[in-house]
Amino acid sequence: MENAGPARAAAASPPAPDGPVWRFLIQPRWLGWHLLMVVSFWGMLWLGDWQFHRALAGNGLSWAYTFEWPLFAGFAVVFWAKTIRDEFRIRRGEMPDPRQAAAEAERLPAGVTGSVQARAVQAGPGPAGEEEDEELSAYNAYLARLNAEVKDHGRWHGLR
Amino acid sequence: MRAAVLRYRVMAYVTGVVLMVLCFVGIPLQVAGYPAVAHYVGVVHGILYIIYLLCAWQLARMLRLAAKPTLIMLLAGTVPIMTFIVERWVTRRFINPALDGGSGQAQPAARVVR
Numbered sequence: 001m002e003n004a005g006p007a008r009a010a011a012a013s014p015p016a017p018d019g020p021v022w023r024f025l026i027q028p029r030w031l032g033w034h035l036l037m038v039v040s041f042w043g044m045l046w047l048g049d050w051q052f053h054r055a056l057a058g059n060g061l062s063w064a065y066t067f068e069w070p071l072f073a074g075f076a077v078v079f080w081a082k083t084i085r086d087e088f089r090i091r092r093g094e095m096p097d098p099r100q101a102a103a104e105a106e107r108l109p110a111g112v113t114g115s116v117q118a119r120a121v122q123a124g125p126g127p128a129g130e131e132e133d134e135e136l137s138a139y140n141a142y143l144a145r146l147n148a149e150v151k152d153h154g155r156w157h158g159l160r
Numbered sequence: 161m162r163a164a165v166l167r168y169r170v171m172a173y174v175t176g177v178v179l180m181v182l183c184f185v186g187i188p189l190q191v192a193g194y195p196a197v198a199h200y201v202g203v204v205h206g207i208l209y210i211i212y213l214l215c216a217w218q219l220a221r222m223l224r225l226a227a228k229p230t231l232i233m234l235l236a237g238t239v240p241i242m243t244f245i246v247e248r249w250v251t252r253r254f255i256n257p258a259l260d261g262g263s264g265q266a267q268p269a270a271r272v273v274r
Contacts, residue, residue, distance in 0.1 A: 043238065064203045075213060079234075083227045098226040142224075145257035 044073035176243030231251040
């Protein structure tokens with residue numbers, strides 16, 4: 001699914017990176033995330049170990065936490081891996097950038113939504129083949145979301 | 161999609177209520193010298209929180225949320241009252257638009273994906 005019509009070109013325009021895509025992983029911002037990740041992973045394992053020793057010492061309730069903390073640690077790793085995988089996809093243009101979309105929705109004045117909607121309608125019955133439907137519909141849903149966000153933009157402004 | 165939303169919502173409220181019981185009933189009782197409530201409710205919350213994590217995570221993937229809102233959603237289950245606030249926020253900002261997009265937009269949208 002290389003080119004998904006006009007929709008894709010308009011939607012995902014990630015800043016063209018210099019050099020290989022993985023470079024973003026060593027940006028300071030991402031290094032911070034990696035650090036947080038490592039600290040929280042080992043921190044949670046340590047908490048699990050601590051609960052394990054408490055459990056051995058006779059605190060029966062600690063058994064639950066003994067298994068819970070490593071589970072959370074594993075979950076953190078899954079979260080981290082998926083986030084990085086998504087970021088790769090966004091940067092390769094295989095996926096629209098949700099943050100960019102949110103930022104754009106905030107910047108656009110109310111009048112601009114009309115054109116965004118029009119584009120969605122055009123894209124709908126367009127020359128897209130059967131196999132493009134899925135992506136297209138995902139994109140349409142995404143446009144609708146943007147539209148709705150612009151419409152009730154403001155009330156929850158502080159919470160994001 | 162709707163099923164995932166329902167699961168997330170149910171778990172958000174259940175986890176939120178149990179966490180409030182833990183924090184506003186269990187902990188004061190523990191401080192007063194009756195630790196039993198806090199202990200058992202604590203374990204229950206721990207188990208519920210795991211289920212909440214799975215439901216919230218699944219919904220976040222479906223909505224294709226960015227890392228930050230996803231993290232807010234997941235961690236809300238550990239802060240008293242936050243689940244309710246975050247559930248309202250997620251509904252308004254992500255769930256409702258996505259559901260509208262699934263039914264109101266161009267025809268192909270209604271059929272596939274969500």
